[in-house]
Amino acid sequence: MAGVLPPNPNDPRVIRTRQLILDAFIQQLNIMDFNSITIGDITKAATINRATFYAHFPDKYALFEAFLLDAFTNMVVCKVDTKGPLTKKTLLELIVSLCNYHETSHHCFKKYDSVALLLEENIKLHLEKLTLQLISGADAAADSKSLATAATLLSWSLYGVTYRWNLEGRTEPPPSWLCG
Incomplete structure (x- = not known):
């Protein structure tokens, strides 16, 4: 056609x-x-x-990708000042919004485990882009490869800590374990 x-x-x-x-x-x-x-x-x-x-x-995987991007944008990107530098406040906002994203995703899917890997891959990709954008604004003179490595390190760490929080049953609200 x-x-x-x-x-x-x-x-x-x-x-x-x-x-x-x-x-x-x-x-x-x-x-x-x-x-x-x-x-x-x-x-x-x-x-x-x-x-x-x-x-x-083109297929249900592209639909799932569009769904996840829309959810990530609404639940994470919109909660953070993407034009400003990466600060402690921005990190806290990212962590809280990622915790909310995990919690909502966990309740949204009948069998969360069947989509967990696709979800993880998707979140890490978009979170890495967002983190790179934030740290690039804070240090424009830095080497782009170093910034990309730092963005990967930070985004995967953010994902990991919020994933663990979700996996362990979300017993405490995010700010309580961030400051303790």
């Missing part, structure tokens, strides 16, 4: 249809294991046909 154009992302109908697909996907994640969900399940719940689904997403 070389003559088919992708949908205009600014068209209100396209936006509504994309949201229908995302909502149907979230609904399926609440009742089914990710690996069991089919495109047919999503299209049936969204009341669209398969061609419409494929006009928006």
